[in-house]
Amino acid sequence: MPCAFITGAAGQDGSYLAELLRGKKYEVIAPGRAECDVTDAAAVGRALRAAAPDEVYHLAAVSHVGQAAQDPAAMLAVNFQGTVNLIHGLREDCPRARLFFASSSEVFGRPDQVPQNEETPFAPVTIYGESKARATLAIRQARADGLFAASGILYNHESPRRGEVFVTRKICRAVAAIKAGRQQDLSLGDTTARRDWGDARDYVLGMWLALQHPQPEDFVFATGELHSVQDVVEIAFATAQLDWRGHVRVDASLMRPAEPARLVGDASKARRLLGWSPRASFRSLIEEMTRAELA
Numbered sequence: 486m487p488c489a490f491i492t493g494a495a496g497q498d499g500s501y502l503a504e505l506l507r508g509k510k511y512e513v514i515a516p517g518r519a520e521c522d523v524t525d526a527a528a529v530g531r532a533l534r535a536a537a538p539d540e541v542y543h544l545a546a547v548s549h550v551g552q553a554a555q556d557p558a559a560m561l562a563v564n565f566q567g568t569v570n571l572i573h574g575l576r577e578d579c580p581r582a583r584l585f586f587a588s589s590s591e592v593f594g595r596p597d598q599v600p601q602n603e604e605t606p607f608a609p610v611t612i613y614g615e616s617k618a619r620a621t622l623a624i625r626q627a628r629a630d631g632l633f634a635a636s637g638i639l640y641n642h643e644s645p646r647r648g649e650v651f652v653t654r655k656i657c658r659a660v661a662a663i664k665a666g667r668q669q670d671l672s673l674g675d676t677t678a679r680r681d682w683g684d685a686r687d688y689v690l691g692m693w694l695a696l697q698h699p700q701p702e703d704f705v706f707a708t709g710e711l712h713s714v715q716d717v718v719e720i721a722f723a724t725a726q727l728d729w730r731g732h733v734r735v736d737a738s739l740m741r742p743a744e745p746a747r748l749v750g751d752a753s754k755a756r757r758l759l760g761w762s763p764r765a766s767f768r769s770l771i772e773e774m775t776r777a778e779l780a
């Protein structure tokens with residue numbers, strides 16, 4: 486039985502990935518933050534020695550981009566230093582294990598190249614993007630030093646399990662609360678912001694495929710389609726047979742000081758080498774998320 490070790494297993498991606506791997510008859514070791522704090526190098530080493538995994542999926546991160554405003558140092562510590570600790574622990578204790586790192590489209594910032602691929606230069610415009618860019622470079626160095634270390638450059642990916650701070654889930658939850666008469670208004674930041682939104686269940690399959698490939702590489706996982714926050718609003722309200730007008734307000738305090746732009750991915754390398762493609766459509770995903778909240 487192969488053994489997989491997942492950091493950040495309590496999150497949206499970790500929970501779907503654990504289910505996928507158990508279905509493939511893996512033994513899944515999913516330590517919580519208390520058992521394996523990635524910022525604690527000694528704890529990471531102990532956890533890896535005890536598990537002796539074949540595959541490691543490093544998903545633990547401060548993943549809400551806006552959170553840097555509260556504590557930028559913590560974001561860098563978890564997202565960058567945590568990745569360095571994991572690389573070091575693997576090198577010392579399980580040098581034959583395969584490592585997957587969940588990187589982010591935010592590494593590209595506001596790129597001129599549209600869509601982006603694995604060759605697009607990193608130019609982050611947020612602390613979050615910087616933390617992921619630095620960690621992705623550390624993964625590339627580890628690969629050059631002989632570790633099997635792959636990165637998925639993941640564009641936004643959603644599901645009914647998405648955390649409530651992210652905009653798709655926030656909108657779908659609010660729609661259900663408005664439908665039930667528990668809420669009147671929904672306050673949002675920039676509703677013209679556009680993202681490449683996919684389905685988390687497709688993306689965790691990509692993570693697994695990246696580690697089954699003979700060589701460790703970087704892979705973009707994306708749909709190649711851009712939609713706006715306003716598109717999410719319109720689909721979610723329509724799913725609940727509500728008119729969004731009269732309910733949605735723009736709150737300037739929710740606008741981000743440095744907003745990335747034009748983040749849309751070209752996943753043709755993953756399609757070619759891994760046979761990966763996103764199955765779910767944007768509309769059906771937002772409808773599913775809204776129906777889950779209404780239920």
Ligand code: GDD
Pocket residue numbers: 547548549550551588589590591639640641642650651652653655672673674675676678679680714739741744748
């Ligand atoms: N959260 C939030 N709340 N976002 C809002 C709101 C709001 O009220 N109003 C507008 N937005 C806009 C944000 O400014 C952003 O442009 C977009 O909605 C999506 O925001 P989030 O859902 O918070 O996701 P994100 O794009 O910042 O980050 C996600 O995707 C990254 C990959 O591109 C996260 O999953 C990151 O961890 C991930 O790396």
